Amino acid sequence: MAAMKPRTGDGPMEITKEGRSLILRVPIDGGGRLVVELNAEEAGKLKDCLLGATS
Numbered sequence: 001m002a003a004m005k006p007r008t009g010d011g012p013m014e015i016t017k018e019g020r021s022l023i024l025r026v027p028i029d030g031g032g033r034l035v036v037e038l039n040a041e042e043a044g045k046l047k048d049c050l051l052g053a054t055s
Contacts, residue, residue, distance in 0.1 A: 015024045022043050026034045038046065 011027055013024075013026050015022055017023075020039065022038045022040070024034075024036045024038060026036075028034050
């Protein structure tokens with residue numbers, strides 16, 4: 001049986017490439033992480049939206 005470890009949202013936002021997908025992990029308030037799987041096209045659209053919102 002695996003050791004039980006507490007799961008927290010602490011830590012940096014990160015993105016990793018797994019096969020043909022990009023996996024985005026974002027810490028959230030209250031603990032835990034939001035995990036989103038994106039393809040290259042979706043990542044490009046997300047980039048455009050974020051640039052538009054922060055400009």
